[in-house]
Amino acid sequence: MSSPNIQSQDDQLPHLLSLKVMRLSRPQLTSTFPIYYESGTEKTSPLVDGLESLNISDLTASHPIDINQCNEIQIRDFGLSQMLKLPSAFGNIYLGENFSTFISINNESPFAVQQVGVKIELQTSSQRFVLSDTMTGPFTTLDPQKTYDTTVAHEIKELGVHILVCSVQYNSPDGKKRHFRKFYKFQVSNPLAVKTKLNNLIDGRVFLEAQLQNVSAGPMLLERMRFEPSEHFGFEDLNHVVACSNESVFGDHFIHPQDIRQYLYMLSPKDDQNDRISRTTNALGKLDIVWRSYMGDLGRLQTSQLTRKAPMLEDLELQPFMQEPVRVILEHPFKLGIRVKNHATENMKLVLTAIKTKMGSVLLSGLSSVQLGDVLPNQSVETQLEFFPLTSGLQRVGGLRVMDLYSGYTKDIDHVCDIFVLTHSDENIKPTIE
Numbered sequence: 001m002s003s004p005n006i007q008s009q010d011d012q013l014p015h016l017l018s019l020k021v022m023r024l025s026r027p028q029l030t031s032t033f034p035i036y037y038e039s040g041t042e043k044t045s046p047l048v049d050g051l052e053s054l055n056i057s058d059l060t061a062s063h064p065i066d067i068n069q070c071n072e073i074q075i076r077d078f079g080l081s082q083m084l085k086l087p088s089a090f091g092n093i094y095l096g097e098n099f100s101t102f103i104s105i106n107n108e109s110p111f112a113v114q115q116v117g118v119k120i121e122l123q124t125s126s127q128r129f130v131l132s133d134t135m136t137g138p139f140t141t142l143d144p145q146k147t148y149d150t151t152v153a154h155e156i157k158e159l160g161v162h163i164l165v166c167s168v169q170y171n172s173p174d175g176k177k178r179h180f181r182k183f184y185k186f187q188v189s190n191p192l193a194v195k196t197k198l199n200n201l202i203d204g205r206v207f208l209e210a211q212l213q214n215v216s217a218g219p220m221l222l223e224r225m226r227f228e229p230s231e232h233f234g235f236e237d238l239n240h241v242v243a244c245s246n247e248s249v250f251g252d253h254f255i256h257p258q259d260i261r262q263y264l265y266m267l268s269p270k271d272d273q274n275d276r277i278s279r280t281t282n283a284l285g286k287l288d289i290v291w292r293s294y295m296g297d298l299g300r301l302q303t304s305q306l307t308r309k310a311p312m313l314e315d316l317e318l319q320p321f322m323q324e325p326v327r328v329i330l331e332h333p334f335k336l337g338i339r340v341k342n343h344a345t346e347n348m349k350l351v352l353t354a355i356k357t358k359m360g361s362v363l364l365s366g367l368s369s370v371q372l373g374d375v376l377p378n379q380s381v382e383t384q385l386e387f388f389p390l391t392s393g394l395q396r397v398g399g400l401r402v403m404d405l406y407s408g409y410t411k412d413i414d415h416v417c418d419i420f421v422l423t424h425s426d427e428n429i430k431p432t433i434e
Contacts, residue, residue, distance in 0.1 A: 016109040024100040026295040027084035094191035096299040100153040107142040115171040116140040123163040191216040206267040214255040220291045222253045229285035232278040238264040315344040320417040341380035349405040359399030361391035389421040
């Protein structure tokens, strides 16, 4: 931890108590450079004898080569030993981790000190948290060369500079009350960078792409990457193998520093019949991420509400649908369902007509005008139209117009959907409209 700055003390006389602060973190594996040698030879040498004397299983400093175990991989083959070491530096602290620290107060004087109280606070840019406070009791008496130890922990939920404030008060042997305070400053960084991209479909569905990058200094294991939709949406996780719903498309859950992963979710309105709120809301949901560092330290991040710029919702919406998969054959009529929904606040009396000059190579067969009747607000009406394809290949279906006879409101639909027209019927070809 960085060197403390003394803010205030009652006088310039040396204090009877000393304060030590140490961050608590998991130990690390010790890196080694083992020396491999051949043993069991008839002729010995001082070098082999010296390496044999260093062959201590706990230190793994040297290892004889065993032909029978050449295919076995052990931890020493990765340059690591079985020994653990404590971190020599303060290290990095990331958002979402638990910050734990050990506070030790030592009486370095030859006198007993009475009424010892300690207050530990964590100051952020916006808040101040009290982690431990014994200023008002119960008090502690420290005999000479004795210590008072305590441990505090706090979940880090803010970025930026944090200051650990340690205040100590006590009564000296002459009855005088004394106190001092020390600051310990550290920086909290972001372990993950999250970016989102949205694609709004005309039927109200939303494809959410979340880009996750490990910007920390070490690898991490993702224990959970979960999307929590807002109350107006259901969702489907598209990050699993189709044949096995429990298998991730990424294979494993490890992310190395600077690695990026793309997650995809499909959001659908919960109420298909009354989806105006889901169509116009900005709030989509949150990402809940749980990870562990390479030594098992747990961290958790929950993003703020993911938002979007809601698309404009027109008064009339036209959607194609099919009752069952259909093969479209050249110069053979096919039927396509049309659903028209009223998003306005007033009743509508709708008429669906064809604009043949805009229909392209897929023409409407039969009557060019269909009476859809009265449609209440947030309600829909369905009909079926018969089309006749004149050209093979990928073709556009469009050239329709919907009119409200009450208000005179008109909407032209130049593009309804795309179809693939076959030149002949083939049972081995999949349906071209689904």
